[in-house]
Amino acid sequence: MKTLTINLPDNLDVEEFEAKMLLAGQLYEKGKVSLGQAADIVGVSKRTFMETMGQFGFSLFNYSVEDLQRELDNI
Known part of the structure; x- marks a missing residue:
């Protein structure tokens, strides 16, 4: 797995878990x-x-709207 270092502003109120969830x-x-x-x-x-x-x-x-419509059409 690659390692990525991101510098965030000090005034940004974000926890590590939140930042990882947003990225993932x-x-x-x-x-x-x-x-x-x-x-x-x-x-x-x-x-x-x-x-x-x-x-x-x-x-x-x-799913995109088109993918969902294709699935519904196939039912």
Whole structure:
């Protein structure tokens, strides 16, 4: 796994867990990492990551509207 060092402003009130969740959630939603990889970035289990995603405004399901419509059409 790569190591990334980010310098944040001193006045930014963000905990390490929150910053990791925000980064991992974005990467997951954009399809850059899998659910397991996102959980590893944060340092939690997949289950914990899935349960926490909503608190940060992320969706577990990253279907586009078109993908969802295709799925509904196939039913």
